[in-house]
Amino acid sequence: MRAVVVSGLSGPGAMTLTDVAEPSGDGLVVIDVEASGVCFPDLLVTYGKYQLRPQPPFVPGTEVAGVVVSAPEGSGFTPGQHVVAAPGIGGYAEKVAVPPEMVLPIPEDLPFDRAASLIINYQTVEFALTRRARLQPDETVVVLGAAGGVGTASIQLAKAHGARVIAVVRREGADDYLRELGADEVVRLEDGWGERVRELADGGADIVMDPIGGPSFDEAVRVLAPEGRLVVIGFAGGSIPEIKVNRVLFRNISVVGAAWGEFVRTRPEALREVHESLMELVGEGLEPVVTVRYPIERAADALIDLEAGRILGKAVLVYG
Numbered sequence: 001m002r003a004v005v006v007s008g009l010s011g012p013g014a015m016t017l018t019d020v021a022e023p024s025g026d027g028l029v030v031i032d033v034e035a036s037g038v039c040f041p042d043l044l045v046t047y048g049k050y051q052l053r054p055q056p057p058f059v060p061g062t063e064v065a066g067v068v069v070s071a072p073e074g075s076g077f078t079p080g081q082h083v084v085a086a087p088g089i090g091g092y093a094e095k096v097a098v099p100p101e102m103v104l105p106i107p108e109d110l111p112f113d114r115a116a117s118l119i120i121n122y123q124t125v126e127f128a129l130t131r132r133a134r135l136q137p138d139e140t141v142v143v144l145g146a147a148g149g150v151g152t153a154s155i156q157l158a159k160a161h162g163a164r165v166i167a168v169v170r171r172e173g174a175d176d177y178l179r180e181l182g183a184d185e186v187v188r189l190e191d192g193w194g195e196r197v198r199e200l201a202d203g204g205a206d207i208v209m210d211p212i213g214g215p216s217f218d219e220a221v222r223v224l225a226p227e228g229r230l231v232v233i234g235f236a237g238g239s240i241p242e243i244k245v246n247r248v249l250f251r252n253i254s255v256v257g258a259a260w261g262e263f264v265r266t267r268p269e270a271l272r273e274v275h276e277s278l279m280e281l282v283g284e285g286l287e288p289v290v291t292v293r294y295p296i297e298r299a300a301d302a303l304i305d306l307e308a309g310r311i312l313g314k315a316v317l318v319y320g
Contacts, residue, residue, distance in 0.1 A: 003059045003093035004299040009048035012303035015092075017296060020059070023097035029077050029085070030069040031098060034112035036091045037063035038294070038302045038315040039120040039149060040236065041261075045089065046303065051261070054089055061091020063119030065112040068103075075100040082106050086119050086264075086271070092299055094319060101268055104275045107282075114288040117314045120260075121153040122288060123274050124233060128209065128258035129157055130277070133229045137162030139206035142197055142223060146183065147174040149314040150211040150233055152289045155181045160281050163207075166200055168193060168216075174312055181289070194219040204228055217241035221253070229254045289313040 001022050008014040042060045044050035065084045071077035085098040106115050129135045141158040145151045146167035158165045159182035167183035175186045185200050204225025214237020264271050291313035294302040305311050
């Protein structure tokens with residue numbers, strides 16, 4: 001079978017498509033992969049900068065959608081079933097073998113490319129909004145990095161849960177698309193963005209979703225209303241910010257982390273709980289975002305484009 005192999009920890013340029021042995025199915029669910037999500041963990045692992053640090057050669061890829069080839073007895077899966085899975089690594093391949101607890105069923109009418117986007121972005125955001133931030137209907141949610149994969153998922157899921165959404169974006173030309181996804185307001189990430197958000201949020205936001213960190217973090221704290229929650233999802237901006245806790249104390253605000261992968265490692269049952277919640281929303285009309293589809297032969301280009309900020313929303317790899 002074909003797979004994308006990382007031969008050195010120097011980034012996407014060290015990836016090549018090559019023939020490798022098919023994975024063993026002993027105790028695992030073997031999946032014919034139809035689509036693989038493209039996400040920041042996939043990029044970071046090619047540099048050896050992710051929490052999971054496999055040594056080359058290895059196959060990257062943390063989220064897949066496809067069809068079950070074989071499954072252990074008692075796993076609840078059968079050949080021909082449509083599924084998504086979180087293999088950790090190995091997803092940039094035509095076949096992957098995954099522990100049954102990391103495999104989830106999907107309806108047959110959900111396209112594989114859209115299904116592949118559900119694992120990293122949508123599960124993270126659903127966990128962040130509902131469990132970590134305790135989002136309530138009619139609250140105001142500010143989404144930083146709104147044009148990226150986590151940002152677009154945040155807009156959709158916040159709206160699906162009844163929130164008012166203010167999208168904050170640096171990228172030019174994305175405003176109309178973000179409004180189509182559900183953003184009520186779009187604010188440019190430039191000098192004065194926090195003041196504009198406070199005006200639109202009638203004094204302050206209930207929740208700020210922050211997947212970028214970096215220089216915008218301090219202003220993100222300032223836009224919170226009393227009892228507001230800033231949810232730290234990642235550091236796509238490059239630097240890890242710090243906060244003086246007296247600001248948290250005297251303003252009666254919360255700063256909470258949403259590390260979905262680490263949470264699932266210690267609470268694996270949460271994976272299915274969040275997936276079931278997402279499937280309910282899909283059944284109600286939620287359409288997972290996929291804006292760019294790359295053939296597997298262009299996997300390196302997909303990660304290079306992700307790193308350069310050229311992808312609006314979510315990209316996936318497709319096979320065939």
